[in-house]
Amino acid sequence: MVIYGIYIVSKSGGLIFNYDNVVPKIESERKFTYPLDIKLRSENKKIIVEFGQKDGIQVGHVLNSVNGIPVTGLQMDNGVNALEFIEKEENYPVTLQFARPKMTTNEKIFLASMFYPLFAIASQLSPEQKSSGIEVLEADTFRLNCFQTLTGVKLMIISDRTQTGVDVLLRRIYELYADYALKNPFYSLEMPIRCELFDVNLKSLLEQIEKGVNNI
């Protein structure tokens, strides 16, 4: 029973709000001896695990630090190229930390605008007339609930598959949006929501949900 995140997409498809509520943090650290028994590869300026899943290090994880020195992109923070460092035998044994890659804001904006045409396509593909777009999208590990207001704003909640009462929560978030974003005279429509009051109220709403309060 977890709410992972909340997204609000404006009528024109831009991400105007995003809040990550619970982000499962998966990090695993291990000492390695030469030769390295997992395959690494650089992709999109990141070093990711290509093959060889073991000890909680999974395919797709990103190299986070080498011997405790954080890695940004391909380089360690002391300016050494991480891949080259790992290739050299004299540097062993070496401690590597891997973690699940975090989504950057740009990626989130990109994904949000990708959902927009999917939603529209779904409503057109429908065999029945007058269908809405995607309301629920379910996967192995999460469920996405989407609620589109009459004005075209989309509110989305990414939650655990077992989470109940998401529909009610969506309506409550809509009320918060109407109250704390739209009634703020300094908020201009269609722009990203940077209103502290909205954040605060949203957080307290989510806390209530976590405590299992049902009559929100």
Added chain:
Amino acid sequence: MSRSTTRFDVKKVNSELVTLTYGALVAQMIKDLDNVDDVSKQLERLGYNMGIRLIEDFLAKTGTGRCLDLKDTADKIQSAFKMYLGIQPNVTNWSPSGDEFSFMLDSNPLTELVELPDDLKSLKYCNLLCGAIRGALEMVQLDVQSWIVQDQLKGDQNTEIRVKFIRRLEDAMPAGED
């Protein structure tokens, strides 16, 4: 859901506060802009900007669906009047083709304590309401025109706000709604 119907009763304010604030706003605008017609126009714009935000509040709190005819729209605006101004105007004077109607306000909180001086007889004091109706409906893809026909401030029996349906904004319809 039962609580959401009671929720908006909580924050009530005295209508005189609204009357006075609105009066101060109009008075200030008359000082700032010399032309009375400009003031009317600005009031309409102000209302429009309020309307495009207020509609979201209305939808969130009432959870109403999309209107499919103008009678439905009129009823919903009527309930919005009740919600935001505490008055229940009559919906009358339907045009034969059903695309125009009027709200009759026998009392109007905005004008409760107001008398128009002679040099401001052309001022459309309540133009804010017309703008708010137009803005709110535009956000739910209805293009309307709204204007004041009768005004208690000008000696009429009632205040009458006319609303004329122009068209549905099909191209602005969000996907999955059209």
